[in-house]
Amino acid sequence: MDSATEVFVAHRNLLFTVAYEMLGSAADAEDVLQETWLRWAGVDLGTVRDHRAYLVRITTRQALTRLRTLGRRKESYVGPWLPEPLLTSPDVAEDVELADSVSMAMLLVLETLTPTERAVFVLREVFALEYGEIAEAVGKNPAAVRQIAHRARAHVAERRPREVVSAAETRDALHAFQRAVETGDLQNLLDMLAPDVVLLTDGGGVVRAARAPIAGAGKVARALSGINTAITLRPAHVNGHPALILRLGDETDTVIAVRIDGGLITGLYAVRNPEKLSHMEQVTALRR
Template sequence: MSDAFAEPFEQHRNLLFAVAYRMLGTAADAEDAVQDAWLRWSAGDRSGVADPKAYLVRITTNVALDRLRSAQARRETYVGPWLPEPMLTSPDVAEDAEMSESVSMAMLVVLETLSPLERAVFVLKEVFGYPFAEIADALDRSEASVRQLGTRARKHVQARRPRFEAGGAERRAATERFFEAVLGGDLNRLLEVLAPDVALWSDGGGKVRAPRRAVFGAEKIARFLAAIEGQPYEGVDPADMRFRRVDLNGVPALVVDGPNGPISTVSADVDADGRVTAIHLVANPDKLRALAEGRRLTL
């Protein structure tokens, strides 16, 4: 296969993955969508393609739409809360408010509540800035219908997104205080850093031990976190656990490593007062593969 043939696809691969990840919420599904897009690109007639980037985004978006429709049916029977797959991001992403929000756990969870078409329009318009005319062409819909989808999606997201998120430096400092309290198993310090109405979601996918319902309230969550600190988990002794700070999905996060790789991630949303309003724990092994491989989301 010639370099000239493969070059446009490789040039835009990161963009295609970024679109698919925001559409699908997992690195594995996003990579599968990109590979399907490659197959369609390589098998199609490209003689009339004037803009390879737009053409590839269109293919990837439609592949992701098909996958999202089937994924939503599977997620209805998912064991416990479904959370997106955490992905490494650079500190630069955390400093870019719009970029970090677009890949945050909170945003991806909200996007799960949109219809597949609403999600596609929102991602292409609000995240990547495509005009409605191009989105309509990509989705084979009228521009008027796409505008309606975009308006509905934007209102839905605005009504559910976190409203009082701290800035980058404040968020990092507040998150560090939270992690120190967690690792110390200090109930009083946890109560100091948790907002009264804080919520905790834990995704074990039915494959590892994790709460199968969301936990609400500072006291309940503080007691839960203090109780599990220093305890064995899935056969890994605390002495064999290692804790490292990384940036996941645009925010500071904690990774718990065992002898064979990551066993859990912890990330938090922080309000303008520096208190934790939401906690996301991901322990489903299927959602820790990209992290184990060191895969990084760059767009």
Template sequence: MTETPFVTHRSLLFTVAYEILGSAADAEDVVQESWLRWADVDPSQVRDPRAYLVQVVTRQALNRLRSLSRSREEYVGEWLPEPLLTSPDVAEDVELAESVSIAMLTVLETLGPTERAVFVLREVFEVPYGEIAEAVGKSATAVRQIARRARQHVAARQPRVRVSRSEQQAVVERFLAALRTGRLQELVEVMAPDVVLIADGGGLAAAALAPVHGSELVAKVLARANRVDVAALEATAVWLNGAPAGRIEIDGELATAMSLVVENGHVTRVYLVRNPHKLTRLDESIALTR
């Protein structure tokens, strides 16, 4: 039996929505809404189903993002993207892995809704300007200008150094080992002196309400956050958003998803997601594609 175009492209559509929204729950809702719209369309009248579906998903994601902006402004503490458990295969596509990283999605949060959609469609999925213009309701000329501004904005804020998968894994393992043993000095040594920690508890779990700067202070915050019997704490390496990362359980319960930015053999950014509503998709791998 032949797959429908929607089923064929579902992983792509979810990835587009997730990159625009930074939330898997909202991305799933957008994909479902888009499926309902596709069900009302005569497929024989659609010249390019992939392009058509990407446009539909983009419009729905933009509507959702605009409606979410107020709730994100009122969010308790720092807002981080919802992490996803992914397979190591995602890392094979370096550009895709970089675009879905927690670090990049956090940078994309600083863009306006239209800028974010244009950047994602153009830079990640290489959608032609004319098709993006239809999706966001702008002229192709305006979209080119928006894309240029968004590129400059992101370039000024994203990590500049790409590291190999093996280096990322090695540093993540050292970091998790120091956490497991509670050795503060080892934690300090694996981090850059100017490391920054950003935590998201959403008012539902203990978390720093503002970014924490400096290896000594970050190490103390991490030690305090995980101050439990060492035997009760389990810190394991997992693949989150296309990169080696950490999963922390306390007494067998998932407490934190941890994403690390590594540069020159040291951790330069620590992202801790502790909001329980954002930890619900870490038991089953999710396919991301472009």
């Protein structure tokens, strides 16, 4: 490989993570990486002092442009919009901060930020970039970036999951949840769900899914007890956390991520839109 290719490949996982955390879509993150490569390939490496910072800057700018376009698309999206689930290797869960930052719950919180706030938050809080580096990436001065970071941090703190649950606790709860769903035991399901649990189902208007959030343990349990008995459930690591993949024959039908607070399931995120499941057979390495 030539020097430009070697440098790009060495930082590819990092750049993908930056783009994915900003966009919530593996497909769009891959497109951003392609655009980043096209611009990087034309750069004179001798003029670049810090290859990593330069690549992150290109990726961030491309992701910001795409994020604004995606925002317009989401306005006409049918039903709840959920991030594209990402199959991750178990070692991602060992990096607690990284796993938290790509969880379904956190990505939905990041959706409530403006594009610039989201970029600043991701680059500062997840990747610990200096304010000067972030300023170059988002086209702001360092003082403005500090203010944006403070505002975004406070916004996220109000909405992020209330407690950190270990991967082992989530895995144990998920196994019990899987058994309850497979047996259709309504009482066992009710015992695991918080009274105010919310189920979000993303079908994108392509497949059957609830077009509004389902709230309350009773309603959520009844919805889950109606899962097709021909579907098989298997545990997997999705977005850095244990999750369930529901398969019908050889096809992935649904991916369910869970949020657990106080030992009970408080959030269920079921992605059914086929366009968002196309990357599920790939294990993507996430890196900070």
